Amino acid sequence: MLDITALISELNNLANDPQWRGWPFGPGFGGTWSAVARFAFVALILGFIVLFLRVLFGPKGIFRDHELDREAEEMRKAELEELENKFKSGKISELEYKFKKREIES
Incomplete structure (x- = not known):
């Protein structure tokens, strides 16, 4: 049987793990290159969203x-x-x- 208190305790331990705290927007660990990689990752995701919306609603778009x-x-x-x-x-x-x-x- 699943113990709810044990599950909540595990999720709390995972949330307090320094590797995952604040990612991708927190200061993080690993120095400058880690922060640059996070910014690049976020920029890549936002760029994908913009291109996706442009294909759907841009000139000659499917839903235009x-x-x-x-x-x-x-x-x-x-x-x-x-x-x-x-x-x-x-x-x-x-x-x-x-x-x-x-x-x-x-």
Whole structure:
């Protein structure tokens, strides 16, 4: 039969073990390289999460709302149209027109 007090005692001993206390965010043991390795590990995990969310919800993502892409394309077309009207009316120079057009299209 499982003894609850013995289990709690073992978990308490494990939690008080200096090797596991505060890992991965505590000061830890082992010097500078151990701390650098912990930061690298946390950065790797966060990077994986960011990439995973980008695949799911980023451009051409599986769960991305296609309405967002349609609205963005409409806004881009309206901006280009307005830019062309400004260029045709002489409000902006050809260099400025080319620069802004490239900025909008990218």
